[in-house]
Amino acid sequence: MSLVFPHTFVPWFRSVAPYIHAYKGKTFVVGLAGEAIAAGKLNAFAQDLAILQAMGIKLVLVHGFRPQVNEQLRAKGHESRFSHGIRITDPVALDCAQEAAGQLRFEIEAAFSQGLPNTPMANATVRVMSGNFLTARPVGIVDGIDFMHSGVVRRVDAGAIQRALETGALVLLSPFGFSPTGEAFNLTMEDVATSTAVALQADKLIFMTEVPGIREDQNDPDSAIDTELALADAQRLLAQLPSPAQPTDTAFYLQHCVKACLGGVERSHILPFAVDGAVLLEVYTHDGIGTMVVDEKLESLREATVDDIGGILQLIEPFEKDGTLVKRDRTEIERDIGHYTVIEHDGVIFGCAALYPYPEAHTAEMAALTVSPQVQSQGDGERILKRIEQRARAMGLDTLFVLTTRTMHWFIKRGFSEVDPDWLPEARKRKYNWDRRSKVLVKRLR
Structure with missing residues (x-):
């Protein structure tokens, strides 16, 4: 048997x-x-x-x-x-x-x-x-x-x-x-x-x-x-x-x-x-x-809809468990779904990221950048990053920043530079988790 x-x-x-x-x-x-x-x-x-x-x-x-x-x-x-x-x-x-x-x-x-x-x-x-x-x-x-x-x-x-x-x-x-x-x-x-x-x-x-x-x-x-x-x-x-x-x-x-x-x-x-x-x-x-x-x-790079919530949750869950990503519950993702960009293939979500603008500081945060282990090293992360950058430029923003604990070198290779957490917009600085000690990386868009 x-x-x-x-x-x-x-x-x-x-x-x-x-x-x-x-x-x-x-x-x-x-x-x-x-x-x-x-x-x-x-x-x-x-x-x-x-x-x-x-x-x-x-x-x-x-x-x-x-x-x-x-x-x-x-x-x-x-x-x-x-x-x-x-x-x-x-x-x-x-x-x-x-x-x-x-x-x-x-x-x-x-x-x-x-x-x-x-x-x-x-x-x-x-x-x-x-x-x-x-x-x-x-x-x-x-x-x-x-x-x-x-x-x-x-x-x-x-x-x-x-x-x-x-x-x-x-x-x-x-x-x-x-x-x-x-x-x-x-x-x-x-x-x-x-x-x-x-x-x-x-x-x-x-x-x-x-x-x-x-x-x-x-x-x-x-x-x-x-x-x-x-x-x-x-x-x-x-x-x-x-x-x-x-x-x-x-x-x-x-x-x-x-x-x-x-x-x-x-x-x-x-x-x-x-x-x-x-x-x-x-x-x-x-x-x-x-x-x-x-x-x-067949791969579709597009803005997310409410129908994608389940796929996004399934995608990011393993990365939340191992500490790569900050945990987000379904209510939060449902509320923010308009901020998300996804890569979908045959109805399955294989990559995502969210864009949170801070217009008063002329910047935006890219959060929850995730690519399924099944398709990593095929350029999907870079494709999502480029789409997020396009969205930020379309909003008239000057910079894009990320907070990361494990993927710092990936972002540096793509034009990001490390800054002190004090650089963050006031609204984002208040939510900064000093226990996680995430690195703050910024990229100029103009």
């Missing part, structure tokens, strides 16, 4: 709660590369999707089958042929694709039918529904190459998929489409997933891929993953990259994420299937595990 440690489990579970609330009732389209299934990741992935569905998320799963078709072709002594990143589907390849799709659908449905005790699928009921939701057209002849039975999505029956989702089913799509005359076309998983996400105006498009995401430095294969890429930056990067020929090329999945965002899908993700639980890490943690392409940065 596994042990549960309340001191770690309870805070972790509470930190996940905002994401559970935010995504309940939302629609995610998930594209699963056939390589993930070939690598034996299907059962664990199905368990993770079952958890998402149990949390109230509506799911459309699109599976790929690139390696499975290649294997079928090898068994028949037939060569796999690709161009422009698309399979050239001759009659033999079409037969192999149909066989592979049938086998994979069987395996996927079996994975979602698990229910063994002491596993994440215990008590889960995932109904998988599929059908002829896609209309396709041929790729045709491109640069003199006849792609034969390879196609692209012409239309997605979004209404039928939506009705299936409303019944509580998980919708499963294979990369096959049919023309109005009944001709079958081999599609790419990426095209199907992107077209479906746009047609449904899904809240997320998620690709489970061979690649870990988009590197911050394209010339360094070991550089960090860019966890959040603005659409404009993604478009600029695409323009610099060569046309992708294979799934491991940087532009391969990125081009589909950009297309989805341009089509109205707020967020598109590139995740590594090699990381166990990658989809859970991406959806239920702040920074995620792969790359998210968004139409604009």
Whole structure:
């Protein structure tokens, strides 16, 4: 029997709660590369999707089958042929694709039918529904190459998929489409997933891929993953990259994420299937595990409202307990909420500070500057400081001061200088806690 440690489990579970609330009732389209299934990741992935569905998320799963078709072709002594990143589907390849799709659908449905005790699928009921939701057209002849039975999505029956989702089913799509005359076309998983996400105006498009995401430095294969890429930056990067020929090329999945965002899908993700639980890490943690392409940065730096009081209290409580901040009760924060600036990400407050003006002395105090440990060293403290400085300048004030016991050097690096407590405005000096012996630091704004 596994042990549960309340001191770690309870805070972790509470930190996940905002994401559970935010995504309940939302629609995610998930594209699963056939390589993930070939690598034996299907059962664990199905368990993770079952958890998402149990949390109230509506799911459309699109599976790929690139390696499975290649294997079928090898068994028949037939060569796999690709161009422009698309399979050239001759009659033999079409037969192999149909066989592979049938086998994979069987395996996927079996994975979602698990229910063994002491596993994440215990008590889960995932109904998988599929059908002829896609209309396709041929790729045709491109640069003199006849792609034969390879196609692209012409239309997605979004209404039928939506009705299936409303019944509580998980919708499963294979990369096959049919023309109005009944001709079958081999599609790419990426095209199907992107077209479906746009047609449904899904809240997320998620690709489970061979690649870990988009590197911050394209010339360094070991550089960090860019966890959040603005659409404009993604478009600029695409323009610099060569046309992708294979799934491991940087532009391969990125081009589909950009297309989805341009089509109205707020967020598109590139995740590594090699990381166990990658989809859970991406959806239920702040920074995620792969790359998210968004139409604009999700972090919002803004003035606080009464709806932020609970988030501010939760943020500053640990710093009050360890003595970094002076304790403030809910009534005080509620009274002063108009003084606060916050950084919010997906409905969660990750940073705050308050500005208290003393107009008679042409100065203001910045108080309660706090950044969550989860996002420290990412520049959020500096962003809040700059916003507070802007607010103070807009009031016509000449200086900004802070009282601190532990972060003196951080402020000095940002242009503050230490002064004697007697420098404080009379109204603030009367409230100065001589027992705390806080350092007083001042910065000129003009």
